[in-house]
Each structure stands twice: as C-alpha cells, then as structure tokens.
Amino acid sequence: MSRTMIQAAVTMNQLQNKLDVVGNNMANSQTTGYKTRQADFSSLLFQQIDNMTDPANGEGRLTPDGVRVGSGARLGSVNINLSPGAIQETDRALDTALLEKNHLFQIQVTENDMTETRYTRDGSFYLSPINDNQDVMLTTKDGYPVLGENGPIVIAEGFDEINIQPNGQISVQRGNVTENAGNLAITEAARPRLLETAGDNAFRLPDLDELGYDFAEMMQPVDPGTEVLRSGALEQSNVDLSQQMTDMMNTQRSYQFNARTISMSDQMMGLVNQLR
Known part of the structure; x- marks a missing residue:
C-alpha cells in the first residue's frame, strides 16, 4: 500500500x-x-x-x-x-435550571461496588422513598442521590409542600412551619475541558494525579448565598x-x-x- x-x-x-x-x-x-x-x-x-x-532558490531559504x-x-x-441552554418553564417544584456557565449539580453514583461523585446539568429531580417509606431522598430521574452540603439530601416524610429556592436551599412546609431540609451542593468547573463523559448525561473527573492537578484546582464551590438556579424550570440542550x-x-x-x-x-x- x-x-x-x-x-x-x-x-x-x-x-x-x-x-x-x-x-x-x-x-x-x-x-x-x-x-x-x-x-x-x-x-x-x-x-x-x-x-x-540542488534545490531551487536555495540561498536565503527559510524552510x-x-x-x-x-x-x-x-x-x-x-x-x-458547558454554556447554558435555553430555559423552559415547567412549573414543577423539583425542576431546577442552573443559570451560570460551568455550574454543575453533584450526584452520587454506585457502580460495581464503587461509589463516586459525578456532575450533571440535568436538574430534573425526584423524591425516592427510603427507610421503609419513613423518609424520602432527593434523586435524579435515574435514581442517583443528589448531593447537598452534607451528603445525600434526606427528608422526613409527612411534609405538605417542598420548594427549591434560587440559592439552592430546599425548604419543606409542615403545616404552618417551614423547615430547611438542606442545600444543593452546586460546584463550578474551573477547567471544564478536562471533564470526562460518564454516561447518563453526567461527567466525572479524570485521574488528577496523572494530570498534575488537585481537586481544588478542578472544582470550586459556589457561594451558597447567591442566586444560581431557577426553580420550576429546566435547561434545554445547547446543541x-x-x-x-x-x-x-x-x-x-x-x-x-x-x-x-x-x-x-x-x-x-x-x-x-x-x-x-
């Protein structure tokens, strides 16, 4: 050939x-x-x-x-x-759309007895019953736990209403009392080009030791006091x-x-x- x-x-x-x-x-x-x-x-x-x-024009040749x-x-x-896509209103309490570029939700995925943190922009969340239906856990549509500041977000059953605030705070209404059930752990990808696709519309971190980075250089927490998302809406694909x-x-x-x-x-x- x-x-x-x-x-x-x-x-x-x-x-x-x-x-x-x-x-x-x-x-x-x-x-x-x-x-x-x-x-x-x-x-x-x-x-x-x-x-x-005997190349032509050899004298003074630069190449x-x-x-x-x-x-x-x-x-x-x-x-x-990771640029934001269009926002579509759904009026569903557990639908959330991130507003800023490079911001990501954190989810917990267990595969082959190994648990790792992955990242996604898909804010379509659900409540899955756990502990013999005594509690519910905030999950993705695939059933993966959504992480808050202290791990998976678990809420005791018996509430009347649930809402996700623009700063990521999750509040539940029990009668006339409003409780803070947790805060979404939203992070910012400082080097988004290094993220790897992990399937199910999620990303994972590469081998940081091999690349010579540490976690703080790759992912940075978002100030919990800022408005980072819109509730009752979903972000569409940016294709x-x-x-x-x-x-x-x-x-x-x-x-x-x-x-x-x-x-x-x-x-x-x-x-x-x-x-x-």
Missing part, C-alpha cells in the same frame, strides 16, 4: 469518530441539560524527505529543503461546551442543530475525498503496472 493510501485510510478512521460525536450531539438535541461535544483534530507525525540535491509528508490526522480531543448539520456534511465530504484518494491511488498503481 502506498503512503498516500495509508494517510487517507488513517484519516478516514478518525473522521468516523467525529461523525460519531456529531451523531451523538444530534441524538441528544432534546435531552435536558445535555452539553455539546466538539471534536478537535491534530496532525500526526510528518516525515522530511530530502529528494533535492527546510525537500518535501514534508504527513501521516494523516487524528482526533486530538473531544471537548465539552445547535444547524451547526451540527454543517459539521456532519463537511465531515462526510472529507471522508469522501479521502476515500477517493484511495481509489485514485489504486487506479494509478494499476496503470503503472500495465506499462511495458
């Missing part, structure tokens, strides 16, 4: 990964709190081929002699855009469908060009082999 065909084949494989990212964005355009993923490409190593014994031949392109990174369609068509066209490169190279090799 020629060098040109290898370059095209490598690039086509990476373009398929970008199509997967674009397709995932489009599929989640109606998912509450979903954040657009963006695929960034980078060039692979290139090789300097010095095939000119190296010969020809630089690349090895194709690769998917450098998939970055998350721009027109932009995703444009990216998909450009990527498909690039894929076709690289496939055509392989086809043309094969035809040229066939013609060379037929020479007498």
Whole structure:
C-alpha cells in the first residue's frame, strides 16, 4: 500500500469518530441539560524527505529543503461546551435550571461496588422513598442521590409542600412551619475541558494525579448565598442543530475525498503496472 493510501485510510478512521460525536450531539438535541461535544483534530507525525540535491532558490531559504509528508490526522480531543441552554418553564417544584456557565449539580453514583461523585446539568429531580417509606431522598430521574452540603439530601416524610429556592436551599412546609431540609451542593468547573463523559448525561473527573492537578484546582464551590438556579424550570440542550448539520456534511465530504484518494491511488498503481 502506498503512503498516500495509508494517510487517507488513517484519516478516514478518525473522521468516523467525529461523525460519531456529531451523531451523538444530534441524538441528544432534546435531552435536558445535555452539553455539546466538539471534536478537535491534530496532525500526526510528518516525515522530511530530502529528494533535492540542488534545490531551487536555495540561498536565503527559510524552510527546510525537500518535501514534508504527513501521516494523516487524528482526533486530538473531544471537548465539552458547558454554556447554558435555553430555559423552559415547567412549573414543577423539583425542576431546577442552573443559570451560570460551568455550574454543575453533584450526584452520587454506585457502580460495581464503587461509589463516586459525578456532575450533571440535568436538574430534573425526584423524591425516592427510603427507610421503609419513613423518609424520602432527593434523586435524579435515574435514581442517583443528589448531593447537598452534607451528603445525600434526606427528608422526613409527612411534609405538605417542598420548594427549591434560587440559592439552592430546599425548604419543606409542615403545616404552618417551614423547615430547611438542606442545600444543593452546586460546584463550578474551573477547567471544564478536562471533564470526562460518564454516561447518563453526567461527567466525572479524570485521574488528577496523572494530570498534575488537585481537586481544588478542578472544582470550586459556589457561594451558597447567591442566586444560581431557577426553580420550576429546566435547561434545554445547547446543541445547535444547524451547526451540527454543517459539521456532519463537511465531515462526510472529507471522508469522501479521502476515500477517493484511495481509489485514485489504486487506479494509478494499476496503470503503472500495465506499462511495458
């Protein structure tokens, strides 16, 4: 296989990964709190081929002699855009929408006997009964506990009404008495580009030791006295469908060009082999 065909084949494989990212964005355009993923490409190593014994205009030349031949392109990174989406009013007491960029709810996820804290923008919360229906716990729609300042938010049963205040405070009404049932632990991602997708519309932290960061450099608590959310509303996806369609068509066209490169190279090799 020629060098040109290898370059095209490598690039086509990476373009398929970008199509997967674009397709995932489009599929989640109606998912509450979903954040657009963006695929960034980078060039692979290139090789300097010095095939000119007497290069033209050699005197005063700033670039190296010969020809630089690349090895194709690769998917450098998939970055998350945490900019806020449109706010849709629902008038449901447990629906909340974060108002600021890079702010995240914290949830507790247990998988394979391992518990970790994950982060999401999806503020569609529910109350799940625990302790033989004596208490309820604030959870996501997937049943994961929502974390407050002191861990999962557990509320004793028997209240008449529940509300989430703009500063994240959860208040319950029992007769004529209003109680503070906890405060949502909202955090801000200082380096959102380093967050990893974890499925179920959530993110996780990478291996901080490997990256040379500590937790305080990645996640910072939000001042509990500020208005950070809107109750009775949900944040919609920030996917721009027109932009995703444009990216998909450009990527498909690039894929076709690289496939055509392989086809043309094969035809040229066939013609060379037929020479007498």
